[in-house]
Amino acid sequence: xxxxxxxxxxxxxxxxxxxxxxxxxxxxxxxxxxxxxxxxxxxxxxxxxxxxxxxxxxxxxxxxxxxxxxxxxxxxxxxxxxxxxxxxxxxxxxxxxxxxxxxxxxxxxxxxxxxxxxxxxxxxxxxxxxxxxxxxxxxxxxxxxxxxxxxxxxxxxxxxxxxxxxxxxxxxxxxxxxxxxxxxxxxxxxxxxxxxxxxxxxxxxxxxxxxxxxxxxxxxxxxxxxxxxxxxxxxxxxxxxxxxxxxxxxxxxxxxxxxxxxxxxxxxxxxxxxxxxxxxxxxxxxxxxxxxxxxxxxxxxxxxxxxxxxxxxxxxxxxxxxxxxxxxxxxxxxxxxxxxxxxxxxxxxxxxxxxxxxxxxxxxxxxxxxxxxxxxxxxxxxxxxxxxxxxxxxxxxxxxxxxxxxxxxxxxxxxxxxxxxxxxxxxxxxxxxxxxxxxxxxxxxxxxxxxxxxxxxxxxxxxxxxxxxxxxxxxxxxxxxxxxxxxxxxxxxxxxxxxxxxxxxxxxxxxxxxxxxxxxxxxxxxxxxxxxxxxxxxxxxxxxxxxxxxxxxxxxxxxxxxxxxxxxxxxxxxxxxxxxxxxxxxxxxxxxxxxxxxxxxxxxxxxxxxxxxxxxxxxxxxxxxxxxxxxxxxxxxxxxxxxxxxxxxxxxxxxxxxxxxxxxxxxxxxxxxxxxxxxxxxxxxxxxxxxxxxxxxxxxxxxxxxxxxxxxxxxxxxxxxxxxxxxxxxxxxxxxxxxxxxxxxxxxxxxxxxxxxxxxxxxxxxxxxxxxxxxxxxxxxxxxxxxxxxxxxxxxxxxxxxxxxxxxxxxxxxxxxxxxx
Numbered sequence: 001x002x003x004x005x006x007x008x009x010x011x012x013x014x015x016x017x018x019x020x021x022x023x024x025x026x027x028x029x030x031x032x033x034x035x036x037x038x039x040x041x042x043x044x045x046x047x048x049x050x051x052x053x054x055x056x057x058x059x060x061x062x063x064x065x066x067x068x069x070x071x072x073x074x075x076x077x078x079x080x081x082x083x084x085x086x087x088x089x090x091x092x093x094x095x096x097x098x099x100x101x102x103x104x105x106x107x108x109x110x111x112x113x114x115x116x117x118x119x120x121x122x123x124x125x126x127x128x129x130x131x132x133x134x135x136x137x138x139x140x141x142x143x144x145x146x147x148x149x150x151x152x153x154x155x156x157x158x159x160x161x162x163x164x165x166x167x168x169x170x171x172x173x174x175x176x177x178x179x180x181x182x183x184x185x186x187x188x189x190x191x192x193x194x195x196x197x198x199x200x201x202x203x204x205x206x207x208x209x210x211x212x213x214x215x216x217x218x219x220x221x222x223x224x225x226x227x228x229x230x231x232x233x234x235x236x237x238x239x240x241x242x243x244x245x246x247x248x249x250x251x252x253x254x255x256x257x258x259x260x261x262x263x264x265x266x267x268x269x270x271x272x273x274x275x276x277x278x279x280x281x282x283x284x285x286x287x288x289x290x291x292x293x294x295x296x297x298x299x300x301x302x303x304x305x306x307x308x309x310x311x312x313x314x315x316x317x318x319x320x321x322x323x324x325x326x327x328x329x330x331x332x333x334x335x336x337x338x339x340x341x342x343x344x345x346x347x348x349x350x351x352x353x354x355x356x357x358x359x360x361x362x363x364x365x366x367x368x369x370x371x372x373x374x375x376x377x378x379x380x381x382x383x384x385x386x387x388x389x390x391x392x393x394x395x396x397x398x399x400x401x402x403x404x405x406x407x408x409x410x411x412x413x414x415x416x417x418x419x420x421x422x423x424x425x426x427x428x429x430x431x432x433x434x435x436x437x438x439x440x441x442x443x444x445x446x447x448x449x450x451x452x453x454x455x456x457x458x459x460x461x462x463x464x465x466x467x468x469x470x471x472x473x474x475x476x477x478x479x480x481x482x483x484x485x486x487x488x489x490x491x492x493x494x495x496x497x498x499x500x501x502x503x504x505x506x507x508x509x510x511x512x513x514x515x516x517x518x519x520x521x522x523x524x525x526x527x528x529x530x531x532x533x534x535x536x537x538x539x540x541x542x543x544x545x546x547x548x549x550x551x552x553x554x555x556x557x558x559x560x561x562x563x564x565x566x567x568x569x570x571x572x573x574x575x576x577x578x579x580x581x582x583x584x585x586x587x588x589x590x591x592x593x594x595x596x597x598x599x600x601x602x603x604x605x606x607x608x609x610x611x612x613x614x615x616x617x618x619x620x621x622x623x624x625x626x627x628x629x630x631x632x633x634x635x636x637x638x639x640x641x642x643x644x645x646x647x648x649x650x651x652x653x654x655x656x657x658x659x660x661x662x663x664x665x666x667x668x669x670x671x672x673x674x675x676x677x678x679x680x681x682x683x684x685x686x687x688x689x690x691x692x693x694x695x696x697x698x699x700x701x702x703x704x705x706x707x708x709x710x711x712x713x714x715x716x717x718x719x720x721x722x723x724x725x726x727x728x729x730x731x732x733x734x735x736x737x738x739x740x741x742x743x744x745x746x747x748x749x750x751x752x753x754x755x756x757x758x759x760x761x762x763x764x765x766x767x768x769x770x771x772x773x774x775x776x777x778x779x780x781x782x783x784x785x786x787x788x789x790x791x792x793x794x795x796x797x798x799x800x801x802x803x804x805x806x807x808x809x810x811x812x813x814x815x816x817x818x819x820x821x
Contacts, residue, residue, distance in 0.1 A: 033156030034779055035080040037813025043145045045072070045138075046819040052077055056810040057798045058776040058784040061297040061306075068138035070298050071314045073817055075142025075172070082294060082311035082778040083146070084159035087169050088710065089312050092252055093179035094118045095367065100167045101250075101711070102370040107391070108251050113365045114379055114386050115412065117186065121179035123414035128174075132420040136174035139314040143172035145817075159779065161711065166370075180312040181418050185411035185444035186252045187285065190259030191336040191475075192393055192407060194527050197256070197637060199233075199398040199477050204634050213656045214627065216644040218514040218528045233340050233400060233478065249288075249710035253392075257640050257742070258752050260285060261529055262329035263556065263735060264449040265509030265537065266456040268502070273546040276763025277451040280552040281318045281327025282754035283308075284737055289707040289724045290778040290785065293756040295770060297802065302427040304802040307770065308756045315422045318758055320768060322802060323429045325451045325760040329510045331460050333445035334525040335410040337467075337488065338395070339384045339481030340403050351382055351404070352482040360387065382406045384481050384488075398478060406481060408488050410463045411443040418442045421461075431455045431501070439494045447510045453762050457501040458508050460515070460524070464492040467521040474520045476527075496522060507541050509534070511735070532643055532733035535562040540735075549761040553769070555735060556757055557795040563643045563733040564603040564615050570650040571622065572598065574672040575679070590683050591676070593694055594618075605731040605738075607700025612731060614694065616702075616740070616748055617682035622646065625678050629663045639742030640732060700727030702748040703738060707774050707789065722780045726793045736795075757792070758800065766806075769797035784812075 037054050050064035050073040060077045064070040078086060091097050095112035097105035112118075128136065147169060150158040157163060194215075201211055254260075261284040269275050285292055297306035298316065307319015318327045344350035350357040361381040368374045380387040385408045390396025395405040417440035424437035431450045438448060438461050445462030467475060470485040479486040498516045500508055512529030539562075540555045541547075575595055582588035594614050601611040619641045626649060627635045648656040650671045660671040683694075690697055708714075709722035728750050730738035738750035758770035773792045777784040791798065799806065808814075 033150075033159050033162070034782055035777075037080075037815055039813075040816045040818065041149070042818045042820040043076075044820045045141050045145075046817060048819065050817045052815040052817070053804075053807050054812050054814070055807045056812060057295070057788065058812055059295045059297065059798075059807075061299070061804065061807040063299045063804070067300050068134055069817075070300060071135045071138040072142035072145070074296060074298060074309070074314055075139040075144075076146050076815075076817065077142075077296065078294065078309070078311040079143045079146035079158070079172075081776055081784075082290065083150075083169070084161045085290060085292075085778050086143070086172075086312045087167060088250060089180050089183060090172075090176050091167075092250060093121070093176075093183040095365075097250055098367055098369040100165050100370060101248075103372060105248055105250060106367065106369060106375070108248060108253070109367050110377055110389070111253060111392055112186075113367065113377060114388055114392075115186070115407075116379060116381075116386060117182045117412070118175070118179050120412050120414050120416070121182055122175045124178050124416040125175050127415040127417050128178075128420050129417075132423055133174065135314060135423060136177055136419070139177065140172040140174055147171065160781070165711070177313050178416065178419055180310065182411050182416070182443070183252055184310070187254060188260035188330055188444045189336060189409070189411070190254070190256030190529075191334050191525075191527065192338055192409075193254075193256040193259070195336070195338045195476065195478055196393045196395060196398055200394065200634060200637075201631070202477070203398070204631055207658075209654065210630070210656075210659070212654070213648050213659060214631075214638075214642070214645055216642065216648060217526060218531050219644075233398070233403075233480065249708065249713065254286070255639070256527075258286060258739070259529075260330040260444075261512050261737060261739070261752075263509075263511045263533070263537070263737070263754070264327040264329045264447065264458075265507065265541065265552070265555070266449050266451050266458070267547045267552070268456045268506035269454060271506035271546055272763065273548045274761070274763030276761060277325070277453060277456055278547060278549060278552050278762070279320075279325040279327055279449060279451045279456075279760045280556050280758070281329075281449065282556055282757040283318060283328055283330075284739070284753050285755055286752050287705055287707045287750070287755065287773065289709045289713070289722060289774050289780075290776075291707070291755040291772045291774040293772045294776060295772060297807070298426075299804075300427065302429070305426050306800055306802055307758065308772070313419075315419070316426055317422070318756065319770075320760045320762075320765065320800070321426070321429075322765060323452055324431070324434055325762065325768075326425060326434060327449040327758070329447040329449070330512050330529055331445040331447045331462060332512060332514075332525045332528045333460065333462055333464060334475050334523075334527065335443060335445050335462065335465060337384075337408045337465070337475050337486075338478035339382070339406045339408065339486065340399060340478050341382055341384070341387070341406050341481045343402050343404065345402065353383060354482060354484040354487075358383070380404075382481060384408045385412060405478065408465070409443075410445070410465065410491075413442050413463070416442045431457045435459050435499070435501075447515070449508065449510070451760070451762060455502050456506075456508050457499065458510060458515075459499045460497040462497070464497060464524065466490045466492050469521055471521065474523075474526070492522070498524060507547075509537055509541065511537055532561075532563045533735050533737065535566075536560060536735055549759055549767060549769075552759050553795075553797070556754075556759065557729075558735040559605045559729040559731075561603045561605050561612075561615075561731055561734050564601075564605075564612075567619065567643060567646055567650075568598060568601075568603075568615065570647065571618075571671070571675045573650075575676060587680055587683070590687075590692075590694070591679055594679060594683055597694060605699065605703075605729055605734050607698065607703065607727045607729045609699055610694055610697035612699035613686065613690070613697050613702050613748070614682065616699075616731065617686055618679050619646065620747065621681040621685070622674060622678035625674055625681070626659045630659065639747075640740070643733065698727070700729070702746070703728055703731070703740070703750050704746075705738065705750040705753070705773070705793070706741075709780070724774055724786050724789050726789065728793060757797065759797070760800070766799070766801040766803050768800040770800040771797045
């Protein structure tokens with residue numbers, strides 16, 4: 001027995017030693033790729049020395065004698081900190097994720113290949129002007145200089161993920177940067193999903209008038225009646241089986257609710273306490289670790305530029321120079337149309353056109369899959385655009401037999417000059433210069449907010465499709481692709497894009513809300529992104545005669561829900577302080593406690609309060625009860641509450657209160673009945689999930705921001721190192737927007753919001769501030785991986801200064817890149 005015990009102890013000790021050695025080896029290999037920011041390097045293709053001064057937040061300030069050298073250094077810095085992220089963005093755009101991740105990402109690659117995004121980016125290289133190509137090549141050369149350094153100095157393959165996944169990295173090319181712009185367009189697109197959903201709803205609802213309730217138009221002038229989808233495209237079943245979209249964290253395909261959002265507002269000198277213009281911007285995208293945004297400062301020949309970049313692109317997308325500030329919001333422009341293409345019954349390789357049948361343009365595409373046999377897919381194009389599979393956004397459910405669906409989309413332009421336009425914007429010196437510079441921007445469509453020292457403006461940028469006034473569905477529903485009137489007729493002139501320059505009131509703003517009300521076909525869009533946040537923004541802007549940097553920050557961080565303030569009095573109208581006395585523990589008593597809490601609530605979506613959780617659970621249950629009987633399986637598509645739908649039903653606008661009556665039951669239920677039943681449902685769910693003590697609930701426990709690593713975020717043990725989880729304020733409809741997941745076991749997780757915030761003050765430009773939601777580094781062993789995360793959560797910022805001395809004063813390192821002889 002003693003001998004056995006001795007050997008067991010030896011084995012245990014050996015196991016411990018092996019584990020420790022294994023951990024040490026993993027740490028050593030991973031730490032090899034931690035960048036050294038304090039060094040001198042001699043590199044090819046530079047014309048003069050360049051300095052990369054990293055301030056105390058690890059923001060690179062790049063100083064060089066020539067612009068190409070500065071962009072070279074930006075490429076080097078991006079690759080130092082975000083190499084894995086850059087290569088994943090490129091692989092996604094190329095449809096080559098399966099080479100690394102196997103069958104898990106095959107469907108993503110198939111869809112991306114069918115859109116042919118990367119080939120369109122390659123074709124767009126020829127559309128760039130000489131200066132743009134000079135800067136793109138310089139940037140790519142800087143990225144490749146870092147790759148060469150990694151290989152020659154054995155720097156841990158450049159990122160710890162490279163040891164886990166066999167992901168060879170090829171040299172960076174200018175087309176790669178163009179492809180990432182198109183990839184961002186894919187992530188921000190939502191009209192395809194909306195068209196298909198509207199068609200499916202049209203088929204499902206027996207009363208066509210109810211479509212305006214469940215998919216309401218933004219307030220404004222009424223829209224002319226559209227034909228029912230079954231009339232446009234006969235032969236489609238009412239409730240076709242739905243298919244799931246790819247759900248891999250690397251998938252760029254989002255449902256429309258996650259298709260990008262943002263806030264931006266500006267004040268003219270007349271509305272600024274300091275007499276200078278102000279601009280605030282916080283673009284919203286899905287949360288990841290690291291964040292998609294990377295802060296940088298470039299000292300160009302035209303002056304310093306500082307702001308938010310996306311690794312892989314040599315652009316400051318939101319930022320400022322000494323003379324000009326700019327920010328972006330998703331425009332909501334209808335730049336996608338779905339077409340139903342009729343196949344030739346005699347030859348399925350042909351489709352119907354206004355001039356008869358025509359062969360598809362086809363090309364084979366091979367997808368290599370890790371540990372599997374490669375597969376070949378056939379890409380097909382019509383005059384309208386690429387043919388998409390029926391699994392994409394449930395297109396099969398609205399496509400009759402003998403037909404396929406195709407997509408027209410501005411992002412797919414093979415002559416995309418968006419990069420050149422955005423580079424020119426960085427050198428603009430005034431609002432008008434900026435408007436003129438960005439004219440060549442094609443996609444994704446954005447609202448560009450501009451301020452110089454005297455003026456403010458907002459201009460919608462992006463190619464706007466020209467549609468025929470006789471278009472059968474006005475672009476709101478999929479339409480027959482063989483009818484000439486349904487096809488695009490080029491693009492509208494840039495001058496027709498909405499613009500607002502020097503408004504009399506001195507304030508401009510956009511939170512993805514409707515900005516113009518023009519008749520079709522100059523309408524811009526029928527589906528806008530927001531009807532709620534803008535209401536709160538208007539109140540905050542009008543509450544002050546003049547604004548300051550701090551009042552703009554306050555608005556950016558505002559967590560009061562206009563939606564809660566407007567809907568709670570409606571849905572609780574017959575429930576407040578009613579009912580008989582009830583003993584503790586009964587459903588009636590719990591309901592009374594919840595209503596008492598909500599009655600005294602201001603609508604502030606504060607992470608420390610219980611009321612936001614009660615409110616959100618109540619509305620979620622209410623909408624689910626109201627739509628389930630009418631929509632059946634389609635009800636699961638409505639993952640987020642539509643405030644206008646709830647308001648229409650409870651105000652009985654155009655008979656919308658019929659949604660409150662359960663079709664299958666004999667009694668006629670009222671909206672008050674639905675509100676009461678839904679509140680009971682919500683309280684049961686809360687008790688099962690969070691416990692019975694309502695007063696001790698915390699919204700932030702349910703509303704955690706999920707900055708998760710896209711590929712390591714679900715790996716046991718590792719996930720504790722790579723994921724960044726935070727209790728957060730805000731909600732779906734607050735200015736400090738924290739869009740909830742809407743489904744799954746954690747429907748209120750904060751998954752989509754402002755990964756970047758910036759406020760620019762042109763009375764004192766160096767007092768401007770910015771921040772991202774994680775940190776500058778993509779290396780989870782770096783202290784800069786998450787050092788900005790707590791600042792972001794608390795609503796704090798870091799200086800956004802072009803003062804060189806300030807950057808050098810607390811620099812964490814200075815990298816000097818010198819020309820190699």
